[in-house]
Amino acid sequence: MEIHLSWVQALGGTLAVALPLALALFLLRRFVRAGRRDGESDWTVSAVDDHGHGSSSFHRWDARCKLIGLLLFAFAAAALSSLALALAALAISLAAALACRIPMRGALRRLLAMSGFLLMLLLVIPFTAASRPGETLLYFPGLPGLPFHVGGLLLALTIVCKASAVALLMEPLFATAPLTVTLAACARLGVPESLGRMVLLCHRYIFVFLHEMSRMYRSMRVRGFVPATDLATANAVGNFLGMLFVRSFERTGRVYEAMLCRGYRGTFPSSATFTATASDYAKTFCWVMLGAALITLDLLRLLPW
Amino acid sequence: MHFIRDDTIRRLHEEPLYRLDHVSHRYPDGTQALRDVSLGLYRGDRVALVGRNGSGKTTLVRLLAGLLPCGEGEIRCRGQVLQGELSPQQRARVGVLFQDPDDQLFCNTLNDDVAFGPLNLGLGEDEVERRVVRCLQQVGLLALRYKPAHHLSYGQKKRAAFAAIMAMEPEVLILDEPTANLDPRQEQVFKELLSDYQGTLLVIDHDLLFLYDLCQRAVVMSKGEVHHDYSFAELVSQPAYLREHGLDFTFRFSCCGGHHHSHSNGDGQRHSHHLPSHDHGDGRQHTPPAAVQTPLLELQHYSFRYPDGTLGLDDVNLAVHRGDRLALVGENGAGKSTLAACLLGLQRGEGYFFFDGQLVPNRGRPGELWRRVGIVFQNAADQLFNPSCREEVAFGPQRLGLRGAELQRRVEESLTRVRLEGFADKVPLNMSGGERKRLAIAAALAMEPEVLILDEPTAGLDPHGEELLLGILGELDLTTVLISHDLFFIGELSERTVVMHQGAIIRDYRTTHFLTDEHLHSINGLDYSYKMECGTRILALQNGSIGA
Numbered sequence: 073m074e075i076h077l078s079w080v081q082a083l084g085g086t087l088a089v090a091l092p093l094a095l096a097l098f099l100l101r102r103f104v105r106a107g108r109r110d111g112e113s114d115w116t117v118s119a120v121d122d123h124g125h126g127s128s129s130f131h132r133w134d135a136r137c138k139l140i141g142l143l144l145f146a147f148a149a150a151a152l153s154s155l156a157l158a159l160a161a162l163a164i165s166l167a168a169a170l171a172c173r174i175p176m177r178g179a180l181r182r183l184l185a186m187s188g189f190l191l192m193l194l195l196v197i198p199f200t201a202a203s204r205p206g207e208t209l210l211y212f213p214g215l216p217g218l219p220f221h222v223g224g225l226l227l228a229l230t231i232v233c234k235a236s237a238v239a240l241l242m243e244p245l246f247a248t249a250p251l252t253v254t255l256a257a258c259a260r261l262g263v264p265e266s267l268g269r270m271v272l273l274c275h276r277y278i279f280v281f282l283h284e285m286s287r288m289y290r291s292m293r294v295r296g297f298v299p300a301t302d303l304a305t306a307n308a309v310g311n312f313l314g315m316l317f318v319r320s321f322e323r324t325g326r327v328y329e330a331m332l333c334r335g336y337r338g339t340f341p342s343s344a345t346f347t348a349t350a351s352d353y354a355k356t357f358c359w360v361m362l363g364a365a366l367i368t369l370d371l372l373r374l375l376p377w
Numbered sequence: 378m379h380f381i382r383d384d385t386i387r388r389l390h391e392e393p394l395y396r397l398d399h400v401s402h403r404y405p406d407g408t409q410a411l412r413d414v415s416l417g418l419y420r421g422d423r424v425a426l427v428g429r430n431g432s433g434k435t436t437l438v439r440l441l442a443g444l445l446p447c448g449e450g451e452i453r454c455r456g457q458v459l460q461g462e463l464s465p466q467q468r469a470r471v472g473v474l475f476q477d478p479d480d481q482l483f484c485n486t487l488n489d490d491v492a493f494g495p496l497n498l499g500l501g502e503d504e505v506e507r508r509v510v511r512c513l514q515q516v517g518l519l520a521l522r523y524k525p526a527h528h529l530s531y532g533q534k535k536r537a538a539f540a541a542i543m544a545m546e547p548e549v550l551i552l553d554e555p556t557a558n559l560d561p562r563q564e565q566v567f568k569e570l571l572s573d574y575q576g577t578l579l580v581i582d583h584d585l586l587f588l589y590d591l592c593q594r595a596v597v598m599s600k601g602e603v604h605h606d607y608s609f610a611e612l613v614s615q616p617a618y619l620r621e622h623g624l625d626f627t628f629r630f631s632c633c634g635g636h637h638h639s640h641s642n643g644d645g646q647r648h649s650h651h652l653p654s655h656d657h658g659d660g661r662q663h664t665p666p667a668a669v670q671t672p673l674l675e676l677q678h679y680s681f682r683y684p685d686g687t688l689g690l691d692d693v694n695l696a697v698h699r700g701d702r703l704a705l706v707g708e709n710g711a712g713k714s715t716l717a718a719c720l721l722g723l724q725r726g727e728g729y730f731f732f733d734g735q736l737v738p739n740r741g742r743p744g745e746l747w748r749r750v751g752i753v754f755q756n757a758a759d760q761l762f763n764p765s766c767r768e769e770v771a772f773g774p775q776r777l778g779l780r781g782a783e784l785q786r787r788v789e790e791s792l793t794r795v796r797l798e799g800f801a802d803k804v805p806l807n808m809s810g811g812e813r814k815r816l817a818i819a820a821a822l823a824m825e826p827e828v829l830i831l832d833e834p835t836a837g838l839d840p841h842g843e844e845l846l847l848g849i850l851g852e853l854d855l856t857t858v859l860i861s862h863d864l865f866f867i868g869e870l871s872e873r874t875v876v877m878h879q880g881a882i883i884r885d886y887r888t889t890h891f892l893t894d895e896h897l898h899s900i901n902g903l904d905y906s907y908k909m910e911c912g913t914r915i916l917a918l919q920n921g922s923i924g925a
Contacts, residue, residue, distance in 0.1 A: 119525055121485070250523075252485050273483060279527035280479045287759040294721055295824065296747050296776030304775070315762040318806060326480040329444050333473050334545060335465030335497030343492065343502060 074219070076211045085210075093194075097187055104181045120275060121251045123174035130172050130248040134352035135257035141359035142168075142245045148363030149237045155226050156375040157366050158233035164362060165240035172244050179243045183236060190232045197231075198224035226377055251275055256344035269340050273327075280323075285316060392456060393417035394548060394577055395441060400450035401601075402436055410436035412601040414450070418549060423578040425588040425609055428598035429623045429839065430809045434581050437598070438551050441579075442471045465497050472547030476554045478534035482526035487518060487537050490526070494545035512540035516570065532563040532709050539570060549577040556587050558755065558836050560709045560862050561908075583839040585613060585626055589911045597622050614918040623841035627919070629865040629912060671734040672696035673828060673856055674720055674750075681715055681726030681880075689715035690726055691880040697828070697856060704867040704888060705860045707877035713860045714755075716877070717830045720858070722746040733827075748777060751826030755833040757810070757817040766792065766808075766816055767801040773824040791819040795849050811842030818849065828856045835863045864908065868892055 077085065125131070130138065149161035169179050201224030203209070209219035246254055255268035292312065299305050369375070395418040402411040411433045418424065418441075426434050439445045440452060443463035452459045454470065475481055484490040491512055495505040513519040516536035518529075526534055535555070542550065555571075556564045564587065571578065571591055582588055588609065595612040597605040599622055605612065612618060619625040674697040681690040690712050697703055705713045718724040722737065730737040732746060751773075754760050763769040770788045779787065792798055795815035800808070805816055814834065821829060834850065835843050843866075850857070850870055859871055867874060867888060874891035876884035884891065 119527075125523065250485065252489060272485060276483055276485060276526070279525075283527075284759070287754070287756070288762055290723055291752075291754055291760040292762070292772075294723065294747055294750075294752055295773035295820065297772075298776075308772070311764065311768075312762050314764075315806070319758070323477075323480060326475065326477070327483050329439075329442075330473075330475055330481045331483060331493075332444060333442055333468060333471070334494035334541065335468055336493075337465065337497070341493065341496030343496065343505070 073206070073208045074211065075208065077213060079213050082212045093191070097184075097191075100180055100184050100187070104177060104184050119251075119279075120246050121249065121254070122178075123172075123247055124250040124253075126173055126248060128171060128173045128248065129355070130168070130244040133248070133355050134346055134348040135249050135253050136260055136346055137348055137352040137356040138245065138248070139254070139257055139261060141356035142241055145359045145363040146238045146241050146245075148367050149234055149241070152234060152366060152370050153230065154370050154373070154375050155230045155233065155377050157370050158230045158237065161237040161366055162233045162240070165237040169240045169243040172248050174243065174247055178247065179240055182239050182242065186235060186239060190235060193231055194225075194228045197228040198222075200224070201227060252342065253344050256342045257346065259342075260346065265339060272340065277320075277323075277327075281316075281320060284319060288312060288316065391419060393419050393453075394422075394455060396453045397437075397440075398451045398453070400440065400447060400452060402440065402445065402448050410601055411440070414601075414603055416596065416603055416606065418577055418579065420548075420577060421575070422594055423592045424580070424594045424596055425585075425592035425612075426579055426581045426596050426598065427583070427585070427588075427612075427622065427624055428604075429841070430811070432598040432622075433601040434598050435553070436601075438473065438553065438579070438581065441549070441551065442473045443468055465499075469494065469498055469545045470547055471549045471551060472542035472545055474539055474542050474550070474552045474555060476557060478531070478538040479526065481538040481541060482534060484526075486523045486525055487513065487529075487540075488522045490537065490541045491544045494541060498545065508544045508546075512544045513537075515543065515573075516540045517566075530710055532559055532566075535559065535563070536566070536570075539567075543574075547576060549579065550574055551579045551581075553581045554837065555580065555582065556584060558833065560707075562708055583624070583837075585619075585624060585840070586908045586911045586915075589613065589915060597624075610918060613915045616919055619840075623839050626840040626843070627916075628840075628844050628847070670698060672731070673699045673701075673733055675729075675731040676716075676719070677729040677731075679719065679726055679728030679730060681719060681724055688880050689724070690719065693728075693880075693882055695875065695882060695885070697858065699827070699856055701856050701873060702871045703856075703858045704871035704874040704891075705858060705877060706862065706867065706874060706891070711877040712880040713877055714832060715880070717752065717832060717858065717860060720828070720830065721750050721752055748824070749826055750828045750830065751821035751824055752830040753814070753817045753821050753832065753834060755836055757813040760817040760820060761805040761813060764804060765801065766797065766803050766805055766819075769805055769816060770819050770823045773820060777824060787823045787825070791823040794822060794852070795819045796845060809842075810837045811839065811845065814838060814842070814846065815849065818846075822853075826855065828858065829853065830858045830860070832860045833862070834859070835861065835866055864892065 133141075145164075149158070149165070152158050152161060169176065198220050199218055201221045203219075203221065204223055208222040210222065211219055249257075251272065255272055259265050259268050289312070292308065297308055299309070397414050397416045400411055400414045401409070403409050414433075414437065416437075426437070428434055436445065440447055443459065446461075447459065454467065459467065482490050484493055488509060491509045492505050495508050500508075509522075510519065513522055516539055518533060518537055518540065521529065521533070521537075526537065529537060539555075550571075552571075555567055559567065568587070568591065571580075578592070580588060580592060592609045595605065595607060595609045596603055597612065597618070604622070605618060612624075616625060616627055619627070674695070676693050676695045679690055679693045679695075680688070683689055693712075693716065695716075705716065707713050715724060719726060719730065725739045727739065730739070732749065737746060761769055763772060767788055770791050771784055774784050774787045788801070792800060795818050797812065797815055797819060800812070800816070805813060808816065814837075818831075818834075831850070834846060838846060847866065847869060850866075857870065859867065861867055871888045874884070874886060874888045875882055876891065884894070886894075
């Protein structure tokens with residue numbers, strides 16, 4: 073079906089979609105950046121496991137079982153093709169993130185970081201999706217050759233919901249136990265230990281790196297550096313990044329030597345112990361079943377969209 | 378080489394814990410770092426390893442720690458030759474505290490960091506737990522046991538790294554610049570921790586005043602060789618030896634002997650906050666007193682809070698006049714660097730900030746402040762990011778729009794002022810700490826600022842570098858704000874001292890009064906008297922030696 077919109081309809085429709093989105097983004101941005109001063113660069117990064125010692129049911133869940141249950145659910149959510157089911161997955165993830173009883177700022181910050189990419193999808197896919205028989209096409213005045221696919225919009229919204237659901241799920245997955253415990257659990261599930269060590273060191277040194285970077289950038293600012301789109305900026309930024317790389321490279325050598333001095337022989341010692349109880353298995357079963365139910369409903373195509 | 382007195386008679390009968398016999402080391406790039414070094418480290422030795430930068434101290438330490446293979450010569454531990462890859466047990470005998478604690482705290486929490494060594498030694502969980510608790514308790518960090526390192530202050534990180542080493546119960550403890558960037562209180566904490574250590578101690582430090590009571594033996598290295606090996610008292614009592622190795626700190630004795638210089642010719646009452654100008658105008662800002670010169674920098678009721686809620690500055694009132702030479706002192710975390718950041722416009726708080734009588738807005742861009750206020754940061758490496766000294770110094774003036782002959786003039790003049798003539802094409806990364814510090818000063822001076830803020834300019838410098846820096850800073854004819862714990866530099870380079878504590882200004886008086894203030898210790902725990910006492914004792918030693 074083809075619908076040719078008038079200027080009023082086109083403007084009204086665009087505003088109806090864009091305004092709530094813009095408002096949501098504005099509020100999200102405001103909430104995430106609350107407390108930061110005007111013009112001040114924010115170099116802070118929250119540690120993944122800042123709230124790893126809580127008492128919610130996610131905190132009490134055996135890390136190995138939690139990884140299996142939540143990751144399977146995340147894969148199921150990512151595989152959905154129905155918007156209604158993607159919305160359901162998003163609602164479940166949101167409920168899980170709230171149930172962790174840890175501040176939502178981290179999760180919302182992650183969503184904000186994704187928002188640019190997701191907005192681009194919302195804008196591009198409806199105009200570029202392949203036409204399907206029986207699909208509604210909206211023609212904006214002045215754009216006769218570029219129909220707006222309603223199916224494309226639904227597809228883009230489905231992707232947004234699925235991405236947000238998985239992003240929200242990262243909170244209960246990684247923020248409800250100390251990172252060392254989560255990585256030890258990964259190792260028990262067969263993830264190579266070297267990968268875990270790399271993640272652990274990255275997580276530790278991202279703060280040192282950012283601190284170093286902020287100090288260097290600050291010293292550029294006090295000498296009048298203002299980023300612009302010119303060759304001088306490219307030159308200064310190139311030198312800045314180069315020096316940062318050299319310093320970081322030198323640090324890796326020093327850290328490795330410090331590790332050797334304390335008896336390091338290729339493996340990080342871990343004192344994490346795991347004991348799964350019936351409750352842990354039950355929680356895992358529930359999450360796996362939730363994921364399976366979503367996939368089954370999706371395959372049966374019982375929902376209109 | 379000069380004489381080596383491998384001293385006492387007891388050592389004739391004692392097997393050294395570590396013995397280096399004719400050890401030489403050459404790096405792959407051909408640099409000869411050590412030449413024919415023979416040295417014995419005995420149980421209970423407390424050795425100061427001193428010498429100029431590049432004299433081979435670090436290479437020697439890396440060989441002892443098993444981080445470098447021994448090329449020529451032989452290293453024996455308890456009579457056994459050390460060869461090939463060392464086992465964790467062999468490594469555990471030597472604990473090394475590196476300069477930067479962030480290199481040493483690589484785990485997710487303090488608990489994991491301290492447990493790392495003992496777990497690698499294969500100790501049981503109960504024993505590991507016991508050691509973790511004991512070591513963290515010893516350094517006063519047990520309450521922060523499950524905190525990640527990035528939540529700690531610099532002094533806490535340094536102590537945490539120390540705990541991580543001590544948990545391995547090393548027989549030999551090697552410390553590389555243990556007190557760099559620490560305030561006197563933290564220094565004292567470290568001194569007490571080291572005094573309690575019963576094993577063999579080897580300390581690399583330029584601060585001979587800190588080492589004075591701690592070490593009995595001094596090993597002086599020069600060009601990869603051991604030049605002197607004698608008692609510490611002998612080293613410090615011979616100014617000629619000290620001068621020869623760039624360790625002569627006797628230029629400080631004009632301070633520590635109590636003969637403070639005061640450059641002040643005012644009445645010491647220039648702080649506008651204590652003048653009648655404290656009346657408030659229509660807004661909340663002070664009304665300017667008619668008869669007093671407009672301060673170059675002025676903060677009125679200025680407070681700053683970090684995004685996490687920590688109070689950085691608490692109702693600060695400060696006026697700095699043109700030509701003032703001001704010192705900012707206080708314990709680590711007192712707010713000195715935050716205040717400097719506010720004066721630079723890098724941090725904006727609540728209150729009134731006037732630059733040359735003009736209100737600097739608390740929101741938006743800080744205007745042209747960067748053109749008029751310069752800073753030399755504590756760690757010069759943070760300030761240097763260009764591939765050559767010329768480009769480094771030219772960076773700021775280029776941002777001011779200077780080109781051609783004027784730019785060239787500024788670069789050359791600035792390098793000359795800091796005694797770095799001929800360094801224009803050198804790579805800053807390859808320069809020594811002292812040279813880098815001077816380069817950072819040149820980079821700031823090239824912008825011809827009206828105010829220069831110096832954040833711990835002496836951190837990490839050897840006495841020779843300090844003396845050179847003192848000369849350079851003494852020649853500067855501009856308003857300076859000196860942030861330092863170094864009493865001698867404060868005495869020499871400032872007329873007025875502002876003492877900060879927990880974000881607030883608790884004292885603002887003449888430097889001569891600060892240097893004789895006996896109440897500061899009770900307020901913020903800063904005790905500068907210990908080093909003065911050491912200096913006086915060393916001076917007495919030297920006088921005795923010269924008299925004899």
